[in-house]
Amino acid sequence: MPSGIRMARDLAALAGRLLVAEQMQLPLGTRLALTDGILRQMDRYTASAVHEARQAGAGWEDVAAAARLTAAQAGARWDTPALRVLFPSLQAAERPRAMQQHLADALAYLQIGSGVSVDEAAERAGLQMPYVLQVLEGVCVPSWPELYTLACVFDGRPEDLRVLWESALGSVHPPRLPAQGAAGYLAAALRGLHLAAGSPTMRRLSKQALLPPECLTEVLEGRHTPPWNTTARLVRALGGRVEDAEPLWQAVLQAAVGLHGTDSSRQLGCEHCRVAAQDGP
Template sequence: MITEIAEAFQVESNAMTNAAVEQQGSAALLAHSASLARQLEDFEAAVIRRGRAQGESWEELASHLSISAERLRKKWSSDKLNRRLEQRASRTTSSASNPLSGPASLPRQRPGGPLGPPPADVADPDSDPPGTAAGATPRSPHQHLAAALSFLQTQGDRPLRVLEGHAGISPSYVSRVLAGERRPSWPVTMALAEACGEPPSTLYPLWRVAHGQPVDVRVTTAEQAAEEFHRFLRSLHLAAALPGPDCLARLSRRHLSPSDITQVLEGRSVPDWPTAARLVVALQGRPADIRPLWHAARTLPAPPQHTTSMYADAFG
């Protein structure tokens, strides 16, 4: 249950970020805030119940919450814990039976399935690719990585046996990586990218985020940050099956123009934050993942200029 609650919190958090980027009304934003607060309480209850079941003391549990052990014990008696989590289970069941209420947890889908290119006779680079419809739930980081690898495999028509031979892993493991059921190591990710004819560096931002690692760890100048910012956007673009600028403009609800999108994706500019966030949302990404790079690109100093001074008489 703890994992389920965490995933539901992530979905709601992404939805709140998207609502903020789209400048939705105060009522909508506060509804997201209330939902997140409720899920945090559910998460705390689930963790407390597991901790007590595993023999952890009230003092140990309370030390992380800045309250006394006695207060925590009164807040989460056995009856209150059971009632809280039973109510959550009831809400989850209700949401599952009512599709209009939204997902109770992160959808477990095959990222590669809906992202393959359309048949050749109907291919349209600016049509909405399946899975990127306006309002679609943002993908999790490991879904993005799996989607990018699956798209490369489908686009290049690489049989699984070719990928397994190049990466030195079993066909079943390749399938599970492409389905988003396994998070591959970097050597495996490199081998799969190379087998599909793609530079591994393109997938590096997705791999780092999928493994919970910071994206800006090596950035020291604005130039480096801008380069990594655009690399991250290109990797999200690849995971979304390379939709065209007109498609992305539609997915941004026309807040972005095709020319703006082209300029950013080609690495010619680091836009303001609303533009960057809207583009990430259109690509089913999470703006919070790329914000450190955007901020570094806009605030870090430029690399030093190396100049050579010469005396005037050196020219005779």
């Protein structure tokens, strides 16, 4: 399910295109096609917002009150079968495109939070504005220097986007690092996924990851690395791919074993992490 922030950003992009089309007096058919796209995107945003509210614990009565509907009407409009129509499951061939969109979502979240306009960002990064728009919309993957510069322009940490960038290109290659560096690299990857998911609160994320909010904060800050089952569950909760995260986690384990011996795998994470790992991935 795409995040609400992604749906809202796409909606804003469509509205911007309609404004340009109107200013340039493009053919009526072009403007009406954009209008149809905006109406469809509004439906998708609404469904995504409802889905996120439901995941956060809202009942159908709460949704109905916000939408000025009855609970039965809200359930019928946004239940699972209806969501499947709006958001068909990704096919295997579409997964690389999905990871490209994750990178765009994270960068767009930084851009919105920074308050830096697209044209200002393009000027400061030395890039063309149409190209920056394509990057923010997930149409293309920038080079690492371009992404690094844009992340800095948007007051973000470029290292948080590194693994998302590698994943968008098709593969993740963890560097050889000491134990603390390897753990920090994995934490940065998790923070990137957190950005791409729209930075959900720790309280909301804890319900899916089965970890206390304070523990999640420490994990994202790189203070400790959970066992693999717990890490995999967190990656899934953030909409990431476990196959991208596993080599990063293995690098942490290998570095820890080299430093502390073969019992290191039993000591990864805090007590909450180790208990959660017993519940499976």
